[in-house]
Amino acid sequence: MPDQSPAPRLIARTAFGADHPCVETIGPWTLTECPNRAIASVAARQGHEDAVAATLATLASGPVDLGTLRRGPSVDVFGTALQQWFVTADHTEQEHLARTLADDLGMTASVTEQNDGWVVFTLQGDGVIRVLERLVMTDLRALSNGSAQRLLLEHMNVFLLCREQDQAYDILVARSFALSLHHAVTAAMRSVAALSTMS
Template identity: 45%
Template structure:
């Protein structure tokens, strides 16, 4: 019998938290993720299922729907990433597959992505060093696909003043964390 222990994307038993000049970078291992792709000919039905899940809303281009416990953001034409707390939605992909049936292809994404929350008064200055998005123009619920340290990432604006969520490839979590922390030390 194996004695397995869950570790975070950065390899720790507990999420890593770094603070520089009042701005906090937190590793967030508590997010379950699944991608939803509408199947050809079932786009309207898929959108209806997603709207039902998200209280009548469907994320459009460059947007998220922030809702408890589920949230979703647009990733491409008729494609979305759905997130929920891992503690209560460990089988998120299976839950969504049961809901969407043949209208969508659903795939597990939890272990494919590392999630970091960046909060504090220096958040905008840090993001400006990291990637070519106009963070000061982004509003709550905006989502941008971008490159950070040569990694394809998503930046989601959670709060208009000081909070963004960064999703990047889990296989490169250490590199992404290093890039964000280096930008924090440089900008703040």
């Protein structure tokens, strides 16, 4: 007798449990969930630090120091700690990003897929620093294009990547905090937008 059980189906869901990314526009600013980003962490093994840094510099079209974001032809790389990096790419083009990096780096580094561990949001719009400065304790105007900072956004540990100063930023947060981050950022967006209409 043939097996009558239905064929298993896997349906990708966003961090919000939805089929489509969450997009919120308030005033001139837009917060967008980016579930299409492949993410992998790279940690150089002892004695191979220079080799790993050189390989990542090739991918990113330049050296990637701590606190720096570099955008290569197919991947973005930013320093997260001493001899540690995150590599991100378009998931549709680099579905097996972590595996590819592990093959390229061999025994020189430890590579871990982070797709399900982190969520990427973009926050963009003219004068968006006014929103962010309500949420983080750092001199945002000192962060030039290509800066990458690990800091606290309210109570959440995030990576803040400056793609275009006062215009466009990426925020990476642990997946379990996605809803909390969305609430915090949209609340700040509403607050600043309301003040703008009063002035």
